[in-house]
Amino acid sequence: MVIDTIASALGGHDAAESAMIQSTAALVLGGGTSPVIGGAALSQAAATLANGYLITAVNLCDVHHATLCHVTPEVVPPALAVAEERDVSGAEFLTAVGLGMEVTTRIAVGTHYEEFRRRGWHSPGVAGPFGGGAAAGMLLGLDAEAICNTFGLAGSQASGSFAQLGTPTIKFTQGRAALSGLLAAKLAAAGISAATEILTTPVGGLYWTHSDGGDPESVTSGLGNRWELEKCSLRPWPVAAHLQNTVAAVLDLVQDEPEPSTEVVGLELSLPTQAHSLHAAVGWDDRFQARLSARFVAAVVLHDRRCWLDQFTAERVSDPRTGGFARDHVTVLHQPSLPASAVVLRARYADGREVVVERQVPKGDPADPLSPADVMAKFQNAAAGRLPDTTIARLLELLPALDEQPHIGSIIRSLSPTDAAFA
Numbered sequence: 001m002v003i004d005t006i007a008s009a010l011g012g013h014d015a016a017e018s019a020m021i022q023s024t025a026a027l028v029l030g031g032g033t034s035p036v037i038g039g040a041a042l043s044q045a046a047a048t049l050a051n052g053y054l055i056t057a058v059n060l061c062d063v064h065h066a067t068l069c070h071v072t073p074e075v076v077p078p079a080l081a082v083a084e085e086r087d088v089s090g091a092e093f094l095t096a097v098g099l100g101m102e103v104t105t106r107i108a109v110g111t112h113y114e115e116f117r118r119r120g121w122h123s124p125g126v127a128g129p130f131g132g133g134a135a136a137g138m139l140l141g142l143d144a145e146a147i148c149n150t151f152g153l154a155g156s157q158a159s160g161s162f163a164q165l166g167t168p169t170i171k172f173t174q175g176r177a178a179l180s181g182l183l184a185a186k187l188a189a190a191g192i193s194a195a196t197e198i199l200t201t202p203v204g205g206l207y208w209t210h211s212d213g214g215d216p217e218s219v220t221s222g223l224g225n226r227w228e229l230e231k232c233s234l235r236p237w238p239v240a241a242h243l244q245n246t247v248a249a250v251l252d253l254v255q256d257e258p259e260p261s262t263e264v265v266g267l268e269l270s271l272p273t274q275a276h277s278l279h280a281a282v283g284w285d286d287r288f289q290a291r292l293s294a295r296f297v298a299a300v301v302l303h304d305r306r307c308w309l310d311q312f313t314a315e316r317v318s319d320p321r322t323g324g325f326a327r328d329h330v331t332v333l334h335q336p337s338l339p340a341s342a343v344v345l346r347a348r349y350a351d352g353r354e355v356v357v358e359r360q361v362p363k364g365d366p367a368d369p370l371s372p373a374d375v376m377a378k379f380q381n382a383a384a385g386r387l388p389d390t391t392i393a394r395l396l397e398l399l400p401a402l403d404e405q406p407h408i409g410s411i412i413r414s415l416s417p418t419d420a421a422f423a
Contacts, residue, residue, distance in 0.1 A: 001062060001097075001232070001234070002072075002399070003163065003373050003376065003379055003400070004072075004379075005055055005073075006379065006399070006415065007060070007382040008054075008056070008058075008060035008061040008072070008382070009038060009253065010129070010382035010383050011058050011060050011238060012053070012055060012057030013038050013039065013054065013057075014057075014058050014238075014312075015058050015168075016031070017171070017290070018053060021049070021172070022036065022039055022040075025045075025049045025050045026042050026046055029042070029045040029046035030045075030046060031046070034046070034081050034085070035047060035080070035237050035413050036054070036416055037054055037080075037416070038383075038386045038415065038417060039096075040416065040418050044085065044182065045179055045182065046057050047077070048077040048079075048081050048175075048182045049163060049179045050175070050176045051080065051175075051178065052077045052175030052176070052177065055070075055072055056070050056124075056175075057171055057234065058238040058291065058312075059238050059252075060091070060237075060238050062232045062233060062234050063232065063241040064104075064228075064234065065231070065233060065241070065340065065365075066231060067105070067109060067111070067340060068113075068117070068122075068231035068241070068274075069104065069105065069108045069123035070174055070241075071101050071104045071105060071232055072097075072101070072103060072230070073124065073128070073177045073178060074100075074124055074129065074132045074174055074177040075097055075100035075101050075129055075134075075181070076097055076135075076178075077175075077178040078130075078133070078135055078185065079097050079135040079139060080403045080412055080415075081136070081182060082135075082136045082139040082140055082185075083409070083412060083415045084137040084408075084412040084413060085097075086140075086409075087403060087408070087409035088139055088320060088409075089407060090402035090405035090408050090411075091403045091404075094124040094402060094403055096134075096135040096136075097135055098229065099135060099138055100131040100132060100138075102131075102228055102410060103130050103131040103134040104127045104132075104142055105127070105229055106220075106228050107131070107199070108123045108126075109215070109216050109218050109219065110212070110216055110218050110219040111136060111206075111207060111210060111211045111215075112207075112211045114217050115211055115419045116214075119210065119392040119394045120161055120162045121160060121162065121211075122160035122162050122170065122173055123160075124173055124174045124177055125158065125159050125177045126158040126159065126160055126206070126210055127171040128174065129179030129180035129293075130151055130155070131280060132152040132154075132178050132182060132185075133151065133180075133181040133182075133185045134150065134181075134185075136184075136186070137150045137184075137188065137189070140185055140189050141190060142188060143265075147188070147306050149188040149192060149193050150184045150185050150194075150195055152193075152194025153184035155193065155195070156194065156195075157183070158206055159179065160173040160176075161173075165278065165292075166282065166289060166292060167288075167297070168273075169332070170258060199216060199219070200214075202353075221223070225256050227422045230366060232366075232405035233362065233364045234369070234370045234375070236365055236370060236374065238295050238307070238309055238311075239291045239307065240291060242274060242279055242341075243275070244272075244363065244364060245303075245342065246271070246294060246297055246343055246345070247381040248343075248359055248362050249343050249344075249345040249357045249358075250267075250298055250302050250357075251301065251306075252306070252357050252359065253345060253355060253357050254302065263351065264329075264348070264349055265348050265350050266331070267298050267299070267302065267329065267330045267347055267369060268333060268345070268347075269295075269344075270332075270334075270335040270338065270344040271332060271333070271334065271335065271338070272335065272338035272339060273334065275294075275340075275343075276333075276334040278292070279292055279293065280334070283296075284317055284323065284326065285378060287313070287314060290312050293326070294324070294330075295326040295327070295330040296317070296322070298330050299323075299325045300326075303321075303322055305332075308381065310405075339360060339366065341361045341362060342358070342361075344357070345358075345359075351418075376396065376400070378395075380392065386417065387415075387417050388417060392412050394414070395414065397413070398411055399411075
């Protein structure tokens with residue numbers, strides 16, 4: 001998951017907004033020596049904000065489907081900042097990231113997600129600061145009391161609105177949450193105290209302000225024996241979480257066709273309730289929205305037989321042939337009976353044939369996980385042209401054995417192309 005996260009951040013530079021986030025972070029939070037993945041080093045705070053945005057910028061990062069929470073953008077950046085500062089071991093870093101992800105997903109599960117979502121909250125910005133704070137706090141060596149204060153400080157910064165869906169600010173939520181986690185841990189390390197019952201206090205507790213009291217018992221149920229983070233899905237393609245299975249279905253459709261599928265004259269895409277409500281009506285006026293549009297994603301993958309960053313360039317998004325097919329020949333239907341991640345694709349061919357593809361879960365789901373080779377290939381694709389070739393080769397050796405490294409400061413610094421550690 002750490003390797004996948006680094007790959008997602010390297011790919012995140014493809015988003016036009018990423019440069020704006022980095023320049024603004026430098027302007028407001030200052031320069032420094034903390035690495036930005038694939039970019040110039042900044043202050044710890046600025047790098048944490050920038051990395052949080054980069055990881056999620058082009059829809060390549062993980063997702064915890066039960067709470068629609070992207071977890072690594074809030075957890076990995078503060079952990080990277082502190083790990084580089086303290087030059088910790090790989091095992092310490094991975095432990096902190098794992099704990100941070102578990103904290104985030106469990107806090108999110110406890111929100112009673114249906115009610116939480118009905119009120120318009122976005123999980124990464126609410127649960128994420130807790131996980132980011134936990135990861136940074138563990139690497140800072142905080143004791144139990146200081147970790148409790150970290151959680152209190154995280155809860156005071158919990159926010160994030162689904163009103164931002166369809167705009168780049170929905171991604172800023174994750175970057176801001178990463179920074180909130182770093183701040184929470186650093187403030188607790190400095191001795192700042194905070195409310196000790198930040199989740200359940202009737203007046204102002206997170207589960208009462210963001211939901212209907214939530215489900216606090218679920219937060220600690222099976223703690224240490226059952227790992228909620230194992231339910232996170234990875235994303236092989238740079239599109240919205242609920243469209244990953246659409247990509248998989250279209251690729252299943254075309255994989256056995258000997259010629260490019262221009263003979264397809266119509267696609268009918270049936271989606272479950274949440275996927276339909278989020279993506280059926282989205283257009284493709286710009287690159288950001290194109291990644292969220294069920295019709296454009298289906299059309300471009302059909303015509304190109306692949307799905308990577310070059311399917312969402314400005315030129316590709318404005319291509320009249322693909323856009324015309326998406327507008328006139330792709331229909332998106334609502335099928336409430338489908339499971340949350342399922343999709344049914346019906347293709348009509350010019351010769352009268354009709355082919356139906358049904359998928360229950362997308363590639364990358366825990367039920368159909370990416371292999372280590374898949375993740376390494378994703379890393380190589382994302383790193384190409386962003387990091388020096390010598391650095392990529394060295395990282396391909398070191399990252400899979402990160403748990404064996406006694407000190408990882410130089411490895412983290414090498415993620416910034418301005419660093420010459422592996423050049």
